[in-house]
Amino acid sequence: MEFSIKQGNPEKLRSGCVLVGVFEGGKLSDAAQALDKPSQHYISDIIARGDMTGKAASTLLLHKIPNVPSERVLLLGLGKPAELDSRQYRDCVRAAMRALQATSAKDALLYLAELPVKGRDGAWCINQAVLAAYETAYRFDRLKSKPEKNKKALTKIQFGLLSSKPSAALENALTQAVAISQGVALAKDLGNLPGNICTPTYLAEQALTLAKAHKSIKTSILEEKDMKKLGMGSLLSVTQGSNEPAKLITMEYHGADKKHKPVVLVGKGITFDSGGISLKPGGEMDEMKYDMCGAASVLGTMQAIAEMGLKLNVVGIIPSSDNMPSGTASKPGDIVTSMSGQTIEILNTDAEGRLVLCDALTYAARFEPDTVIDIATLTGACIIALGHVASGLFSNQDKLAQELLAAGEQTQDKAWHMPLWEEYQSQLDSNFADMQNIGGRPAGSVTAACFLSRFTKDYRWAHLDIAGTAWKSGKDKGATGRPVPLLTQYLINRVAGAK
Numbered sequence: 001m002e003f004s005i006k007q008g009n010p011e012k013l014r015s016g017c018v019l020v021g022v023f024e025g026g027k028l029s030d031a032a033q034a035l036d037k038p039s040q041h042y043i044s045d046i047i048a049r050g051d052m053t054g055k056a057a058s059t060l061l062l063h064k065i066p067n068v069p070s071e072r073v074l075l076l077g078l079g080k081p082a083e084l085d086s087r088q089y090r091d092c093v094r095a096a097m098r099a100l101q102a103t104s105a106k107d108a109l110l111y112l113a114e115l116p117v118k119g120r121d122g123a124w125c126i127n128q129a130v131l132a133a134y135e136t137a138y139r140f141d142r143l144k145s146k147p148e149k150n151k152k153a154l155t156k157i158q159f160g161l162l163s164s165k166p167s168a169a170l171e172n173a174l175t176q177a178v179a180i181s182q183g184v185a186l187a188k189d190l191g192n193l194p195g196n197i198c199t200p201t202y203l204a205e206q207a208l209t210l211a212k213a214h215k216s217i218k219t220s221i222l223e224e225k226d227m228k229k230l231g232m233g234s235l236l237s238v239t240q241g242s243n244e245p246a247k248l249i250t251m252e253y254h255g256a257d258k259k260h261k262p263v264v265l266v267g268k269g270i271t272f273d274s275g276g277i278s279l280k281p282g283g284e285m286d287e288m289k290y291d292m293c294g295a296a297s298v299l300g301t302m303q304a305i306a307e308m309g310l311k312l313n314v315v316g317i318i319p320s321s322d323n324m325p326s327g328t329a330s331k332p333g334d335i336v337t338s339m340s341g342q343t344i345e346i347l348n349t350d351a352e353g354r355l356v357l358c359d360a361l362t363y364a365a366r367f368e369p370d371t372v373i374d375i376a377t378l379t380g381a382c383i384i385a386l387g388h389v390a391s392g393l394f395s396n397q398d399k400l401a402q403e404l405l406a407a408g409e410q411t412q413d414k415a416w417h418m419p420l421w422e423e424y425q426s427q428l429d430s431n432f433a434d435m436q437n438i439g440g441r442p443a444g445s446v447t448a449a450c451f452l453s454r455f456t457k458d459y460r461w462a463h464l465d466i467a468g469t470a471w472k473s474g475k476d477k478g479a480t481g482r483p484v485p486l487l488t489q490y491l492i493n494r495v496a497g498a499k
């Protein structure tokens, strides 16, 4: 898809389809008004007849309107003007993109950037529209023997501006939104691939491919023997039941001077989580192919920032393994020694995410990080707490938590701040080792974060539990690409803040 921003009025510019908004209650957006006059009130007549009420996210496709050069006009209902907030705008834009993609228009001219969305500017409106365009166009059909051909695909989208020239800020927002969208698509693809294709080895290959495509990225892969030398007994205990070799993937992105300490992103890369000897029940077990969505979000974010040429240093670390039951698998009661030297009693082999992450988090210290953020489909308890709306956010520094929350709010890839209080730590007490790997049912996502916090004392750290946000179940099952928007926006904000 190709995007651009252009100044000009809808009654002057030609396109396959021009999109203008109308409000509930009959008010026309400025762009709709501009079309209404030369067309002898074609649009206001339709509204007067009641065929377009302006209800939020409703659409009406019109053809060959007199004195309008575009072949089609798509009316987009925006709801009541006073209610046009971020969420409503997003719903409307998604509906618009779906309607556009159902036409055979090859190019479209969208008057979205100047809509009066509460608390948001044109850059934000463009950002969200681009994300929605990619989201609604996304298909994962590469594993179908006869993928549906989409001949009509919309390939060119222009954002029309009535009143001003495209500013540098708008152009910048557009470029960034395209990079974020492509990062999201990469994360979705990796998440959607099944466990027999997307193995730790496959993820390592993807990281190497990323380094080939971008000079600014250097990738290195540690094998099990290397991890053994480093003393990663916890990570290795997870892979010991599987025939797939585990990998520790490191991608170093250099966008700033070497003296700038990097942000390190650590993504859980369990390519299939059967639960191990603490085997999961069979229903929906297929969804545990998504247990590498943290890793996928790191790859997607690295790709996005490399595309943008963002001026900072970022390291992506992916501990990747399968979690399988077998004669060589670790057993409940086993005690392992992590790279940090702390010993762990494995009471449940299904709490494997924290076991791979803790060694990766210890390893992260080598990069002398400014900040470390891990991203993991860590606990079912987080879905119970926050559903599929917000990712769970934990941090050992409130300022970092606020920055991540703000990035989530900005991109509407939301997170919610959860407690990491000392009072919860005792749930991890073990009679036989320094800690056990589960803390019982109460506050399951908090005790998982508490476990990780024991390995992150030396740096600023945050943990995102994306168990509820990384994919959708049911009829529209599929990876969401979250939290690539949140992470990328956080990194963009850091560069902007540093100026």
Ligand code: BES
Residues within 6 Å of the ligand: 273, 291, 348, 350, 351, 352, 353, 377, 378, 379, 380, 381, 383, 438, 439, 444, 467, 468
């Ligand atoms: N990958 C799962 C978490 C998960 C479960 C994500 C369901 C999305 C949907 C994780 O490895 C796991 O199994 N966690 C256990 C922890 C428990 C044994 C303490 C869980 O949440 O049940």
Ligand code: MN
Residues within 6 Å of the ligand: 273, 275, 349, 350, 351, 352, 353
């Ligand atoms: Mn598990």
Ligand code: ZN
Residues within 6 Å of the ligand: 270, 273, 291, 350, 352, 353, 377, 378
């Ligand atoms: Zn898991």
